[in-house]
Amino acid sequence: DAGVTQSPTHLIKTRGQQVTLRCSPKSGHDTVSWYQQALGQGPQFIFQYYEEEERQRGNFPDRFSGHQFPNYSSELNVNALLLGDSALYLCASSVRLAGFADTQYFGPGTRLTVL
Amino acid sequence: EDKVVQSPLSLVVHEGDTVTLNCSYEVTNFRSLLWYKQEKKAPTFLFMLTSSGIEKKSGRLSSILDKKELFSILNITATQTGDSAIYLCAVEAMEYGNKLVFGAGTILRVKS
Numbered sequence: 523d524a525g526v527t528q529s530p531t532h533l534i535k536t537r538g539q540q541v542t543l544r545c546s547p548k549s550g551h552d553t554v555s556w557y558q559q560a561l562g563q564g565p566q567f568i569f570q571y572y573e574e575e576e577r578q579r580g581n582f583p584d585r586f587s588g589h590q591f592p593n594y595s596s597e598l599n600v601n602a603l604l605l606g607d608s609a610l611y612l613c614a615s616s617v618r619l620a621g622f623a624d625t626q627y628f629g630p631g632t633r634l635t636v637l
Numbered sequence: 638e639d640k641v642v643q644s645p646l647s648l649v650v651h652e653g654d655t656v657t658l659n660c661s662y663e664v665t666n667f668r669s670l671l672w673y674k675q676e677k678k679a680p681t682f683l684f685m686l687t688s689s690g691i692e693k694k695s696g697r698l699s700s701i702l703d704k705k706e707l708f709s710i711l712n713i714t715a716t717q718t719g720d721s722a723i724y725l726c727a728v729e730a731m732e733y734g735n736k737l738v739f740g741a742g743t744i745l746r747v748k749s
Contacts, residue, residue, distance in 0.1 A: 526679075555736065564641070564725055564739030565680070578736055610678065614737075625671070625685055626737060631678040 524549060526615050526629035534635045535603050543598045543632045547615030554596040555626060556588060557612040565612055571596050572618060600634075608636045639664040643726050643740035651748050654716050658743045660726030661708040668731040670702055670709050675723040675742070683711070683724075716747045 527546045535541050547554050553572045557565035567580035571590035590596045594615075600607055610633050614626035640663045650656055662670065669687045673680035684693045686702035686709060693700050697716075702709045713720055723744050727737040 557737075557739075562741070564727075564741045565737070567736040567738070570736060580736060612678075612680070616735075625682060627682060628673070628679045633678075 528629040532633045540601045545613030546595045551615035551617045553616045555614045556598045559610040603636045639738040641740035647744035649746045655714045658711040662728045664728045666731035669729045671727045673725040718747050721747045
């Protein structure tokens, strides 16, 4: 049973560029959440996707956008990259039960470095 | 604003010691509290707690929740070097979407 997978593992970009990160959820999961984890901090919620729609969003600017595909996989896009966007980006998947997302399981993350 | 505070921020113990990690929280419409272990990248799920006073156990790890005082503890007995990791506490709100609000984590280092 494959767990949550993310690609790429590492990415180096320069300020002003755009980046796309990808996530495939655990088998049987239909909900994908994205988190940003800066060095020395806990993960911060970016947004969550279910049924191909953004259902909830954290305090992140519009430069952060996402998408969910019919196979439940998801993309996170960040435009106009800033140095402060350097972080580990984590994807978590879960299954929706009776209106709630069950336990979230995390992927290995994508380490983004912005120079 | 929802908030999770973990303590201590870091600690170093010797193999065989017992450690207690603390997590206090403030969240609107609490649904659950979760503990994760993060070694290199992916946080791995340890426990989900929803009811006060009921201890959850998994091997040498155990955790309990106090919903009146708004805190949880994670205990690790007979620590091993493989327990060295960042331990993250997160709370889940009863909102559609159920985002997790994380604390900064406790860095545990177990010396042999």
